[in-house]
Amino acid sequence: xxxxxxxxxxxxxxxxxxxxxxxxxxxxxxxxxxxxxxxxxxxxxxxxxxxxxxxxxxxxxxxxxxxxxxxxxxxxxxxxxxxxxxxxxxxxxxxxxxxxxxxxxxxxxxxxxxxxxxxxxxxxxxxxxxxxxxxxxxxxxxxxxxxxxxxxxxxxxxxxxxxxxxxxxxxxxxxxxxxxxxxxxxxxxxxxxxxxxxxxxxxxxxxxxxxxxxxxxxxxxxxxxxxxxxxxxxxxxxxxxxxxxxxxxxxxxxxxxxxxxxxxxxxxxxxxxxxxxxxxxxxxxxxxxxxxxxxxxxxxxxxxxxxxxxxxxxxxxxxxxxxxxxxxxxxxxxxxxxxxxxxxxxxxxxxxxxxxxxxxxxxxxxxxxxxxxxxxxxxxxxxxxxxxxxxxxxxxxxxxxxxxxxxxxxxxxxxxxxxxxxxxxxxxxxxxxxxxxxxxxxxxxxxxxxxxxxxxxxxxxxxxxxxxxxxxxxxxxxxxxxxxxxxxxxxxxxxxxxxxxxxxxxxxxxxxxxxxxx
Amino acid sequence: xxxxxxxxxxxxxxxxxxxxxxxxxxxxxxxxxxxxxxxxxxxxxxxxxxxxxxxxxxxxxxxxxxxxxxxxxxxxxxxxxxxxxxxxxxxxxxxxxxxxxxxxxxxxxxxxxxxxxxxxxxxxxxxxxxxxxxxxxxxxxxxxxxxxxxxxxxxxxxxxxxxxxxxxxxxxxxxxxxxxxxxxxxxxxxxxxxxxxxxxxxxxxxxxxxxxxxxxxxxxxxxxxxxxxxxxxxxxxxxxxxxxxxxxxxxxxxxxxxxxxxxxxxxxxxxxxxxxxxxxxxxxxxxxxxxxxxxxxxxxxxxxxxxxxxxxxxxxxxxxxxxxxxxxxxxxxxxxxxxxxxxxxxxxxxxxxxxxxxxxxxxxxxxxxxxxxxxxxxxxxxxxxxxxxxxxxxxxxxxxxxxxxxxxxxxxxxxxxxxxxxxxxxxxxxxxxxxxxxxxxxxx
Numbered sequence: 001x002x003x004x005x006x007x008x009x010x011x012x013x014x015x016x017x018x019x020x021x022x023x024x025x026x027x028x029x030x031x032x033x034x035x036x037x038x039x040x041x042x043x044x045x046x047x048x049x050x051x052x053x054x055x056x057x058x059x060x061x062x063x064x065x066x067x068x069x070x071x072x073x074x075x076x077x078x079x080x081x082x083x084x085x086x087x088x089x090x091x092x093x094x095x096x097x098x099x100x101x102x103x104x105x106x107x108x109x110x111x112x113x114x115x116x117x118x119x120x121x122x123x124x125x126x127x128x129x130x131x132x133x134x135x136x137x138x139x140x141x142x143x144x145x146x147x148x149x150x151x152x153x154x155x156x157x158x159x160x161x162x163x164x165x166x167x168x169x170x171x172x173x174x175x176x177x178x179x180x181x182x183x184x185x186x187x188x189x190x191x192x193x194x195x196x197x198x199x200x201x202x203x204x205x206x207x208x209x210x211x212x213x214x215x216x217x218x219x220x221x222x223x224x225x226x227x228x229x230x231x232x233x234x235x236x237x238x239x240x241x242x243x244x245x246x247x248x249x250x251x252x253x254x255x256x257x258x259x260x261x262x263x264x265x266x267x268x269x270x271x272x273x274x275x276x277x278x279x280x281x282x283x284x285x286x287x288x289x290x291x292x293x294x295x296x297x298x299x300x301x302x303x304x305x306x307x308x309x310x311x312x313x314x315x316x317x318x319x320x321x322x323x324x325x326x327x328x329x330x331x332x333x334x335x336x337x338x339x340x341x342x343x344x345x346x347x348x349x350x351x352x353x354x355x356x357x358x359x360x361x362x363x364x365x366x367x368x369x370x371x372x373x374x375x376x377x378x379x380x381x382x383x384x385x386x387x388x389x390x391x392x393x394x395x396x397x398x399x400x401x402x403x404x405x406x407x408x409x410x411x412x413x414x415x416x417x418x419x420x421x422x423x424x425x426x427x428x429x430x431x432x433x434x435x436x437x438x439x440x441x442x443x444x445x446x447x448x449x450x451x452x453x454x455x456x457x458x459x460x461x462x463x464x465x466x467x468x469x470x471x472x473x474x475x476x477x478x479x480x481x482x483x484x485x486x487x488x489x490x491x492x493x494x495x496x497x498x499x500x501x502x503x504x505x506x507x508x509x510x511x512x513x514x515x516x517x518x
Numbered sequence: 519x520x521x522x523x524x525x526x527x528x529x530x531x532x533x534x535x536x537x538x539x540x541x542x543x544x545x546x547x548x549x550x551x552x553x554x555x556x557x558x559x560x561x562x563x564x565x566x567x568x569x570x571x572x573x574x575x576x577x578x579x580x581x582x583x584x585x586x587x588x589x590x591x592x593x594x595x596x597x598x599x600x601x602x603x604x605x606x607x608x609x610x611x612x613x614x615x616x617x618x619x620x621x622x623x624x625x626x627x628x629x630x631x632x633x634x635x636x637x638x639x640x641x642x643x644x645x646x647x648x649x650x651x652x653x654x655x656x657x658x659x660x661x662x663x664x665x666x667x668x669x670x671x672x673x674x675x676x677x678x679x680x681x682x683x684x685x686x687x688x689x690x691x692x693x694x695x696x697x698x699x700x701x702x703x704x705x706x707x708x709x710x711x712x713x714x715x716x717x718x719x720x721x722x723x724x725x726x727x728x729x730x731x732x733x734x735x736x737x738x739x740x741x742x743x744x745x746x747x748x749x750x751x752x753x754x755x756x757x758x759x760x761x762x763x764x765x766x767x768x769x770x771x772x773x774x775x776x777x778x779x780x781x782x783x784x785x786x787x788x789x790x791x792x793x794x795x796x797x798x799x800x801x802x803x804x805x806x807x808x809x810x811x812x813x814x815x816x817x818x819x820x821x822x823x824x825x826x827x828x829x830x831x832x833x834x835x836x837x838x839x840x841x842x843x844x845x846x847x848x849x850x851x852x853x854x855x856x857x858x859x860x861x862x863x864x865x866x867x868x869x870x871x872x873x874x875x876x877x878x879x880x881x882x883x884x885x886x887x888x889x890x891x892x893x894x895x896x897x898x899x900x901x902x903x904x905x906x907x908x909x910x911x912x913x914x915x916x917x918x919x920x921x922x923x924x925x926x927x928x929x930x931x932x933x934x935x936x937x938x939x940x941x942x943x944x945x946x947x948x949x950x951x952x953x954x955x956x957x958x959x960x961x962x
Contacts, residue, residue: 007741032692035671035685049681051744054661055696056685057751058758061719062700113732119725127718136718144722148729149748157736239670241784245828333785333825333832380839508740 002168002503003470005156006048006463011036013226015152017186019067022106024079027070031059036235041347043230044460048508052152064146071142072135081138089132091125100124100141107151109180109188110173110196120144154181158504168504172201175502176210182461182501183214183492185226204497211496215489221271224488225263231456232348234259236329243334247410249294257289258325258411264306265320270488277450277486281319281349281443284311295324295412316406316413319440321345324411330401331409338377338401345400349443351452354397375418377405399426403439450486451478461495473500561876562657563912564805565650565939566813566886567630568866569675570859571622571822572837573892574904575848579856580608581920588920593853596860597906600867602918603881605907605960607931610923612900615949622820622834625891625900630675632929632947642948643677646932650939651812659701659758662812663804665693666819667794667862669783673819682747686816690778690796697804698774703762705772705807710765720759723752771875772807775800785823785832787858794862802873805880817862820891824855837895849896863888867908885911885938887931903928907960911938914962921959927951934960 010018012033019029034056039046052060071080080103083095100120104112120141128137145151154177158168170178176196180188188196192210200206214220229235237259242250264287269275275283288309293300296317300307311317320326330340346352381398403424408414416422424435428446433439443449454477459465466474477494484490495501574593581588588606590598597604612628620638627635633642647662655661666673666686676684687693703710730749734742778796782789794817804810818824818833825832829851831839836852843850870881888906893899905928910917915938923930929947934956936943945954 004738004740007737007744032671032685035683037681037683049744051679051682051747052751053678053682053684053747054751054754055664057748057755058696061723061755064722065719115732116729119728123718123721123725126721130714130718140718140722144725147722148726149733149745150729152748153744155733155736155741239672241669241786243786243825243828332835333823334829335831506738508738 002500002505003462003464003467004506004508005158005168005170005174005504006154006508007156008044008047008154008463009050009052010152010154011043011047014181014185014187017222018107018151021186021189022103023067023071024076027067027076029063030066031063032056033059038233038235040459040465041231042456042460043235044463045465048463060147060152061143064143065139067146068139068142072139077135077138081135085134088134089129090134091128091137092134093121093125096121096124096138096141099138100145103142104145105193106187106190107145108148109154109177109193156504161503168506169202170502170504172196172199175201175207178461178501179207179210179214179496182223182496183211184217184219184223186219186222202502207502208497211493215492221267224267224271227457227460228263228266229259230460232262232326233329234325237325240329241333242328242331242410246334247408247412249412250410251291253291254295254324254410255328257291258295258323258328260306261287261289261292262320262323262325265323274487274489277453277481277488277491278444281321281449282440283320284313284315284318285309286311286317286323292324295410297413314437316436318437319443321349321440321443322404322407322411322436324407327404327407327411328409334409336377336405336407336409338381338405339394339397340401341404342397342399342401345443346397349452350446350448351455352396352448354393375420376422377417378402378423400428400439402426403433403436406436450481454478454481454491457491458495458500461501467505470500473498561883561912562808562811563654563939564811564813564880564884565647565654565935566815566884567647567675568863568886568888569626569814569816569819570863570888570890571818571820571824572833572852572855572895573890573899574856574894575853576893576899576902578848578853579904580902581606584920584922586919593856594860596857597864597867600864600871600908603867603871603908605915605917606920607905607907607957608920608922609902609925610905610928610931611925612903612928613950614900615951619898619900621898622891625898625903626675626820626889628900628951629889629903629905629928629932632927632932632951634949634951641677641680643679643682645675645677646935647676647812647814648678649936649941653939653941654811656757658808658810659761660697660804660810661754662814663687663693663697663801663810664814664816665797665801666816667790667797668785668816668818668823669790669793670785670819673816674814675816676814678750679743679747681744684814686814687797688783688793689781690793690800691780693797693800694775694777697800697807697809698777701758701762702774702807702809703766704774705766705769712763716759716762720756723756723759727752766808769806769808771873771880772803774807775803785818785825786827787824787855788827790818790824791858791862795865798866798869802869802880805884806873806875815866817859818855822855824858826854834895842896852895863906870909881909883912884909885915885935887935901925905931910962914938915960916962917960919959921957926955927953929953930955930957 016029019027036043037046037050039049070076081099083092086092097117100117101112123144124137124141127140128134156174157171159171161167161169173196176188176192180192195201195206195210237255240255244250269280269283286309287306288300289306290300330344331337343354346354381394403426405422406413406424426433428442431442433442455474480494481491578591579593612625615634617634617636623638624635630645631642635642651662664674664676664684664686666688669688671685671688674684674686734745737745783793801813822833833855840849840852842848870884871879873880875883886908890904893902893904927947929951930953933946933953937956945952947953
């Protein structure tokens with residue numbers, strides 16, 4: 001049970017949230033972050049592989065100095081520095097040590113060692129003497145904490161299980177970190193840190209109490225937003241641009257509102273309403289802004305901000321997968337892409353990987369078509385399907401994507417393409433549908449869809465792909481998820497309390513994935 | 519306080535009874551550290567790569583006759599004005615050695631790593647530019663600079679390891695700030711005043727480095743390697759800080775530019791050309807001011823996402839879906855982007871050739887390789903990859919000729935470049951791509 005312990009690089013979002021939680025939301029976090037790397041479909045998994053480049057380290061250093069300068073400036077220092085500054089030019093090692101110990105514990109998610117404290121106290125003392133400024137000393141001491149690998153990475157630790165020394169357990173502190181990032185996507189709070197002392201969090205009762213506390217907190221919302229943004233690749237929105245001559249309604253605001261709309265629907269349905277997860281693929285309930293109203297073709301009364309909205313019965317907008325966000329993300333700059341949309345549904349919603357284009361792909365079939373201009377996406381893609389090699393995968397991807405072809409590259413409705421009516425009928429593994437209303441029902445009832453959520457949440461929590469030995473655990477989680485009526489809270493609790501979440505195998509030895517990972 | 523004694527706080531300079539940071543403190547430091555290039559030393563050698571996506575149409579792009587004054591086909595017309603500086607290497611192949619041809623990936627890995635990647639996202643790193651920057655880059659503030667004209671920081675092929683990607687700068691303003699903002703020392707400034715904060719910053723990094731032993735002992739091999747990457751990055755910053763403590767030697771060609779305006783980034787061809795132009799200017803000055811000696815410019819990434827404003831389909835999609843015009847014999851809309859890419863390449867070469875340095879130009883002291891991931895993109899062809907070189911590499915290279923590879927492995931190019939840049943390497947590449955034959959035609 002369990003997989004290798006991980007060393008997980010903080011995402012840009014996690015870094016910012018940790019800083020806001022430890023020092024306050026008004027501390028500015030500047031500079032460019034290294035792009036987060038996705039692996040096996042999740043940034044949360046990629047974080048166990050991603051490293052540090054010289055240019056990102058440069059940025060980290062200037063960011064650390066700038067954050068530290070703000071923390072000790074005249075506005076903020078009173079919150080963090082307990083003592084009165086000593087006379088100019090003199091150091092105060094005791095005060096510096098207290099400062100370093102308190103903040104260091106929050107940043108490293110564990111108590112600092114004496115050596116780690118001493119090194120920072122020395123920086124503070126020497127800087128104070130050199131600059132005649134006690135707070136400058138604290139600034140540089142703090143900067144060195146913010147630059148440490150133990151802050152920039154979550155380094156998980158294991159220890160032998162006292163009842164069965166063959167097995168490794170995550171330490172209490174590492175469980176706390178996993179839990180906090182899993183449910184809240186940020187650094188553990190004071191109560192959670194306190195609960196780790198003396199290895200308390202290893203007991204079911206103590207862990208269960210913390211899990212319940214975190215699940216009941218409004219911060220769960222932020223955590224789950226991070227999860228869904230990861231699993232639906234919302235970081236890719238950074239690279240999305242649409243041709244504004246073809247799509248005058250396109251703007252950065254539109255993209256931001258579209259992402260927010262989808263996340264709002266998910267959070268409202270799963271967390272506020274505690275709804276059945278599968279209903280996300282049929283729900284007509286949504287939220288609107290005026291910017292979005294332009295794309296959806298609906299009037300929005302609220303001038304600035306959001307209002308609840310429900311698409312009328314019979315609307316093709318059934319389920320989050322018909323939202324402008326996902327339609328725009330899985331399109332070309334100038335037109336829709338049934339193939340990209342099909343891959344998205346297969347991979348991110350059903351966890352059915354689509355193999356890459358075959359090695360001998362020539363695309364020559366498209367070339368041999370007697371100069372016929374294809375009018376619709378379906379016609380263009382049928383050409384692929386006449387070739388056996390192409391058809392093998394396109395038959396899996398395209399029907400779902402073509403079912404969504406009523407939505408253009410920014411997700412606006414259209415009945416025709418180049419004057420020809422769009423045919424959205426198709427099938428998912430034999431289940432026929434005629435448009436998105438049916439397709440949503442097919443997804444709703446498809447066993448792969450909730451199983452995929454289970455697998456993704458689990459991988460997100462542990463920061464790695466699942467091991468073969470975890471198949472049974474996954475089946476068990478799927479069964480319990482079903483029994484709960486597909487309620488997210490129940491699934492989150494099951495995962496956090498599972499052995500897989502709390503145990504570990506040895507450390508990862510090699511650069512590549514072990515063979516037994518699936 | 520034994521922990522304190524071990525630490526080389528401020529490298530011993532600021533320890534003891536120092537009360538404030540003043541210049542006398544630095545004098546000793548500078549004496550220890552006076553290894554910078556003396557004035558009058560030879561001008562530095564530079565290396566660059568310039569990438570464009572989706573290749574070309576071989577019969578319209580490849581010259582036929584070899585040697586100097588090669589004739590320019592329709593798709594190379596753009597380089598007419600700089601032909602004397604540009605060597606065309608045609609007909610060099612990427613051998614797949616039984617691996618799949620991963621579309622838009624295998625070809626570029628062949629050129630940059632000499633190995634056919636088994637899986638689509640495998641990078642048999644380090645890439646060529648890294649090998650060369652290890653030779654050329656350690657003397658400068660930046661080991662290398664990566665830039666992408668199409669707006670995505672992910673558009674970079676510069677990799678030290680599978681997961682160590684040097685992200686690209688995409689905004690001219692951010693590039694300017696990185697090079698000429700805080701930490702830039704004008705080599706021609708009348709007076710040199712080291713920033714006392716540099717010593718303090720060194721102490722911050724030094725403490726972090728000292729922590730690593732404890733961490734290292736807790737990690738498995740996979741994570742130890744990632745910690746090594748972290749330490750490599752840390753040492754690079756240490757080196758930058760060290761350089762900031764000594765007065766840089768004057769460089770006549772260096773004149774720090776004005777900051778560019780904050781602009782939009784994106785993959786439409788007009789915007790990409792503009793940003794390429796702006797970043798080129800900054801890059802050239804960064805080279806002249808010896809802030810870096812290695813650069814990687816991605817004009818468009820593999821499977822180029824360039825598109826025309828107002829057009830439904832971009833470059834990559836067009837290469838697959840546009841019909842070959844039966845009369846013209848090629849895809850006119852896709853080919854437009856080949857022409858535009860060649861214009862952008864020619865503009866970089868022209869700018870370097872027009873940039874005076876010493877008795878010659880910046881281009882005389884540089885070698886830049888332009889390359890793409892395919893020849894004919896419609897079929898993802900990795901045979902006969904289009905490659906060009908520009909510059910004299912400080913007199914080591916005869917520019918302006920056409921060399922036909924006749925199906926030789928593309929690793930001959932990479933091997934030649936490493937040798938020209940001073941690496942002692944006599945063979946490069948793996949399996950059928952392994953070669954010990956440089957391209958002697960271009961050696962001066």
